[in-house]
Amino acid sequence: MSGLRFRGELGSAALVSVALLGTNALAYGFTVLAARALAPAAFGELAALMSVLLVGSVPATGVQTVAALYLGGRDGDRSGVVRRLHATAGATGLVVTAAGVLAIAPAVVLLHLQDPAAMAWLAVLLFPHTLVAGYQGILQGTHRYGRLAAVAAGFGAAKLAGGTVGLLVGGTPTAALAGMTVGASVGAALGWAGCGFPGLRGRLRAPALAAARASAALLGFVLLLNLDLLLARHHLPAGAAGEYAVGSIVAKVAFWLPQGVGVVLLPRLADAGRRRRLLAPALALVAGVGAVLTLATAALGAAALPLVGGAAYGDSLGAATWCFAALGTLLAVAQLLLYSDIAAAGRLPGVLVWSAAVLEVAAVQVLAATGALSAVAVVATATLITAALVAAGLMRHRQERARTAPHLLAPEPSTGSPVPLPN
Structure with a gap:
């Protein structure tokens, strides 16, 4: 069954x-x-x-x-x-x-x-x-x-x-x-x-406040999702920025391809027991889909970007298009972890997402000031910072499982939604 x-x-x-x-x-x-x-x-x-x-x-x-x-x-x-x-x-x-x-x-x-x-x-x-x-x-x-x-x-x-x-x-x-x-x-x-x-x-106070809290964290994530493209547009020459925009299409495909997993998973995250059981396989599924796309993009090498945008693209990024697929995959994983923390009524996820955005801006600014900035450097920076965000989210998930490990064998009552909503 x-x-x-x-x-x-x-x-x-x-x-x-x-x-x-x-x-x-x-x-x-x-x-x-x-x-x-x-x-x-x-x-x-x-x-x-x-x-x-x-x-x-x-x-x-x-x-x-x-x-x-x-x-x-x-x-x-x-x-x-x-x-x-x-x-x-x-x-x-x-x-x-x-x-x-x-x-x-x-x-x-x-x-x-x-x-x-x-x-x-x-x-x-x-x-x-x-x-x-x-x-x-x-x-x-x-x-x-x-x-x-x-x-x-x-x-x-x-x-x-x-x-x-x-x-x-x-x-x-x-x-x-x-x-x-x-x-x-x-x-x-x-x-x-x-x-x-x-x-x-x-009687809208409870759901309205919950929506406001979720929106604060999600706004940071929307910013992070588009931040690398905005930074590339601001710092890079027009031609390189145009190539970066084409590369970002690969990132968006990697991000949107497994979105149905999060849609189906989200309602089940409201229950703490289900959250512990389902989050890990969902993360593995999303990461697996992204890994396949990343490996396929890497196998195409320098031909990947012209395949998306045409023969005029590829000079600045070369064979590094796979980095965009990796970035999109990490963002999809980070989104699932963010949903999990929102479901648990956590306050830290919004802080982590906004901190990652600030760190990305600062890192790209330093690279630009030192003359080390390129299209590859921008996507690599965004990928590394998003990987750190995912690692922090996985650590939080592991800590939650460890706290509740002694009770995993006992029947678990449904914890309901993070903010009580009267019937």
Whole structure:
């Protein structure tokens, strides 16, 4: 029976991974289309706004994480909890949208935006983004992975289809974001239907605080996930930075390829006993998938980067493209460890992630000041620091297992979610 359950969970992980990879492939296609349809200055503006959207979506990820943990740690009737989590997602979306509206004037100045309406549309776009993250967390926590994959893929497709229509019809970043907002709203409505049309219920303090704590750690991780590319863009010559951007695609593939494992695992991390039993094999599975991709990239050698970006790329990185696959793999492992610490209501994981980001900035700055900086040096630095972060997370996991080792043979009651949520 356990073997059948494992195969079922592996199938669920594969299904969700395919949906997420498909959504990311659509996003990449939209980026290519925007680069061709817009003038360089307009494309730069849209790219900057998409980076703002990435940061603004972190609270949505926090809501999804907490919803999955709350529901994953509960048995029996969950309808009241689902309604409360739905209300939390809506309230969080309104707060994030209000923050986006307040950020319009600073963003126009800092990002040199030609049209303030572009930032206004982005602020509105954050609301359906947060809502659908809540729906995904509810489906994740109730183990409805087929619906989760459909909602995730449907939302991504609707948002990007709207953005494509806006881009082709209006031909401006503002039109693209307006189209994305309309498409995302349609996708969120479909997500509500896919989630079973949950209602609303009050008393949001506990889940809202849990989502805020999770968001603080996840924001640091989002920064770390993209930091090496930003540092390369800032410090390296334009050509080398362009090569680094192509190499980072390999890192993102290695990171996103096993994402379904974390999606299936997260709700089960709410229980301390399951966390001890399941985290190690999940880490091994993610590391194994990444190792295969890393070895394949290493076997391609200097041909790996031109295979991704074309014959114009490869001079700066040479045969070092495998480092990007290794970096993406380590980031995927670090994400699982971060989820585990969030589930245990730990405070250290956020500190560790933010410390790793600060250390990476400092190390690259030192290399730049000493004239030793190159594309290979940037990816090597990011890889080593992420490896140290993973080692610290594994040490914490080992310490937790050691503390509870005398009790492993005894029946373990479910510990529930990290923050009690009344029914």
